[in-house]
Amino acid sequence: MKKNQLLAKWLNNDLSEDELAAFEASPDFEKYQKIKNYTDLLVVDDLNEDMMLATILKQKKVTPKVVPLYRKRYFQVAALLVLALGITLTFKLATNKTETADFGKQTSFTLPDNSEVVLNSGSEIGYKNWNWDNNRHLDLQGEAYFRVAKGKRFEVQTKLGKVAVLGTQFNVKTRKNRFDVVCYEGRVQVNYANKQIVLTHGQGVSFENGKQLKLDVAVSKPEWIDHNISFYKENIRTILDEVERQYNITIELNAKDTTSLFTGKLPAQNLDTALQIISTTYDLKVEKVSKNKIIIDEK
Structure with a gap:
């Protein structure tokens, strides 16, 4: 029939x-x-x-x-x-629109006003596609790089703070209790707790557990866009968490000292080199248990 x-x-x-x-x-x-x-x-x-x-x-x-x-x-x-x-x-x-980047991957997409967004591994962003002109609001979990269309304005909300932008390029990152914002072009307004900070070209700011750190910016875009992982005064557990996201693996850490801070870069497309840098820096021993599991012990 x-x-x-x-x-x-x-x-x-x-x-x-x-x-x-x-x-x-x-x-x-x-x-x-x-x-x-x-x-x-x-x-x-x-x-x-x-x-x-x-x-x-x-x-x-x-x-x-x-x-x-x-x-x-x-x-x-x-x-x-x-x-x-x-x-x-x-x-x-x-309905709301959601974009995600799985572990080990990056995702690029365009907002209704033609602004471009790149999501880093293990990140998610949501917004309302309907009536965008009257509701320019995005909810971010993780890390994203924004190239805002000229003359366009919107807000990026995270669990730790909010960023208001106008015609600019900037990066927002939230990991656990750390909130990083870097401005590569134009201006951004950062709201964290009761603080309000305006960043201009080449400026960055970081908040961790309520403490403010000033970030030095010497590049024209986030290094993770070119498959490098950049760290500024971060402990080994935070570093390994990021390595897990970039390579989609699990790392078990057996070490007493997890408070020493690291500033530098790791490759996001060469796991062996990344692990070698970590083991040398912290004097640790790396063992690959399987394709997707790493154990790191003290020597």
């Missing part, structure tokens, strides 16, 4: 038990049921039957136009499909 005929019989409650069971098991049944439920909620005002009858009797009698039953069913199906398309489009426009 053709789909439009099947839908028409279903709308008229003409399906046999076997036909109804097969239709309810189809992948599209839930969609059609939702649409039918929406149409069932439509109501019209009560009619004044006496007034309607009087009006009809006054009108000139004409020969009624007969519409075949199969054509009425086709019209019902067509209206049903149009309604489905409208509801689907409305849902898509009204």
Whole structure:
């Protein structure tokens, strides 16, 4: 049986038990049921039957136009499909949009105002695609680099602080209790706790456990864009967490000293070299247990 005929019989409650069971098991049944439920909620005002009858009797009698039953069913199906398309489009426009970058990967995408965003490994960003001009707000978990379209403005909210921007290039990073913001072009306004700081070209700021650090910026864009992991006064556990994200691996650390701070770079596409730098810096021993698991012990 053709789909439009099947839908028409279903709308008229003409399906046999076997036909109804097969239709309810189809992948599209839930969609059609939702649409039918929406149409069932439509109501019209009560009619004044006496007034309607009087009006009809006054009108000139004409020969009624007969519409075949199969054509009425086709019209019902067509209206049903149009309604489905409208509801689907409305849902898509009204729902939040989420972009993610899995461990070991980066993701690039464009916002509705043509601003460009690059997500670092293990990061996620959400925003409302609908009515963007009146709701320029993004929620970030992890790290992202923004190239804001000229003259455009929006806010980036993280669990630790907020960044307001206007026509600029900047990087935002949140990891546990650390919040880093670097401005590569233009200006950004950083809000952290009760502090408000304006950064301009070549300036950066970091907050960790409420303590503020000034970041020195000597590059024109984040180094992770070119597959290098950059650290500034960070402990070994934080460093290994970032290595896990970039390489999609698990690292078990067995060391007493985890407070010594490291400033420098690690490659994001050569795990052996990255591990060698870490082991040499902290005087540790690295053992590969499997393809995706590393154990680091004291020597």
